[in-house]
Amino acid sequence: MPQLDDHQLEGVRGWLIGLVHEHRLSPTQRRVVQHMLDSMPQVAFASTIDMAEAAGVSQPTVTRIATALGFSGYAEFRNAARDAVLSATPPPAASTTGPPPTTPGAALAHERQNLRTVEATIASDAMRRAVDLIADSRPLGIVGLRVSAALANYVGYLAQRIMPDVHVLDDAAGLDDDLTQLHLDGATTLLVFAMPRYPDATVRALARARELGMTTVGIVDTPLAPFAHLIDVCLVAPVGQDLVFDSHAAAVTLSIALLEGVAASDARRTRTRLEAHEERVAEWEYRAP
Known part of the structure; x- marks a missing residue:
């Protein structure tokens, strides 16, 4: 050797x-x-x-x-x-x-490149359209299954602070019924997180939303996802692949920027809702003795 x-x-x-x-x-x-x-x-x-x-x-x-x-x-x-x-x-x-990808430095270098991709996405026309669609939908459904469920719940938690009637859909078993109910309640837009590996139920949800007449906004890791034709507004947030598990840092950054745009679209509503939540902080926030 x-x-x-x-x-x-x-x-x-x-x-x-x-x-x-x-x-x-x-x-x-x-x-x-x-x-x-x-x-x-x-x-x-x-x-x-x-x-x-x-x-x-x-x-x-x-x-x-x-x-x-x-x-x-x-x-x-x-x-x-x-x-x-x-x-x-x-x-x-x-x-x-x-x-080598076994080193933290390699993972960080790759993540910086992913964030540069997100920077271009945030400045795009697709991002502006996504903000308008999400801000105007009441109720708003956010879909995320399996590994994407964490992203959906995180964004849903924050979105509820600035928007009324936000629903996180992370259970594949009841997804079809949930989408039908959203449609009956007047939802016009569905936000979908689709990180690899892609669940079949996520693709079915995109197709079902289209059948119901809802516009789909998808946050995906690549514009070449095999179901991209089912997404009306595609926002790309590459995943970091250098370590054992994918890193979704780019998707989180993109999501926060998306919520920032939604918040700015109705500043009065945002201020009112945030102030109402802030008044309750003293009831749950830990304070050192």
Whole structure:
């Protein structure tokens, strides 16, 4: 097995990082990839059994990682990794920029890029239209299922401070009934969070909202989402993919900016409602003795 200096090792890791950024991996698969990065260059000469034992996963999981990264199987992935190690330079299609994603610095660097994307979204015509649609809808429904439920509940909690009649829909089982009720109550807009992996129920909700005549505003990780045609106003907030779990920092920032626009659209209503909530703070806020 060849010995690599730090510069050469960074290049080989960059090859694998490039593959990870080009493909969607599950949290389990990302954990194994992080082990691979920490184990370079030994990974390029390890069997699936060795890799599985070292990473604490099953052998099929290791094989699925290879196919998830675009290879026909683990043997092809290992051959490509071996070529990268032996040449000490990444293949032409690989990316060598940035530190390994196992470091906090790499995650932060990627997140800064995501926030730059959000900055452009916030300044867009789509953002202005989304603000108008959400501000005018009464009631307003906010959909978020599985991992997106946390985003929906967070935004819903804050939206209730400045808007009347906000409903967070995070239960797939009753979603169809909830959408029908929103429509009957006069809702004109549905705000939908759709972060990967996308639940099938989220796509069905978008289709159902369209059938009911509601306009859909979607906060998604990419404009290339396979259901983008069901979203009337698409706001893009990329996810950070460098660690085991996705980071939704960009989606949170975009959501707060969206609520800022809604608040400004009716300043009197916003002021009245915020003052009413502020009067109750003394009843629940902890104060040190």
